[in-house]
Amino acid sequence: MLTVGQLLLTLTVVGYALIPIKADFNNTHATNPSWTPHARFHLVWQVLSYVGVGLVALYLIWVDGLHPPERERLYLAAALSGAIYVGFFVTVSARSIFEGALHDDNGYGLLRLPIGAKSLRWDANVTVFSFFSVVGLTGVFATLAS
Numbered sequence: 587m588l589t590v591g592q593l594l595l596t597l598t599v600v601g602y603a604l605i606p607i608k609a610d611f612n613n614t615h616a617t618n619p620s621w622t623p624h625a626r627f628h629l630v631w632q633v634l635s636y637v638g639v640g641l642v643a644l645y646l647i648w649v650d651g652l653h654p655p656e657r658e659r660l661y662l663a664a665a666l667s668g669a670i671y672v673g674f675f676v677t678v679s680a681r682s683i684f685e686g687a688l689h690d691d692n693g694y695g696l697l698r699l700p701i702g703a704k705s706l707r708w709d710a711n712v713t714v715f716s717f718f719s720v721v722g723l724t725g726v727f728a729t730l731a732s
Contacts, residue, residue, distance in 0.1 A: 596647055622692075624686070626685065630684055
């Protein structure tokens with residue numbers, strides 16, 4: 587049986603997870619030429635992350651059981667982290683669609699590792715988020731194994 591609470595909470599998810607797709611993926615926001623490419627990147631990542639968090643919320647709203655066991659709580663925590671990190675990597679992959687950039691000239695630049703006369707350069711955000719994604723996946727596998 588549907589409850590008023592479930593329906594109302596579902597509407598709140600629509601408000602933060604679906605409406606921003608329409609409101610922000612256009613020339614007033616994500617493809618606004620006056621925005622810096624890195625600002626557009628953060629906006630797209632934010633919206634995609636909200637979609638992921640909204641999916642987790644819908645699961646919590648509609649799946650039976652108010653008090654999940656410890657293992658399920660760990661999976662829920664992993665799912666919330668996954669929503670953020672997956673949103674980030676999808677945004678990294680989709681940069682050309684909205685002319686986004688991983689960094690701006692007036693923000694954090696590329697990390698550099700000098701190698702002789704040249705230097706190896708890589709993005710700090712991708713490096714940090716890749717590391718924490720591996721940590722999170724390791725945590726999920728450790729939970730599965732226990």
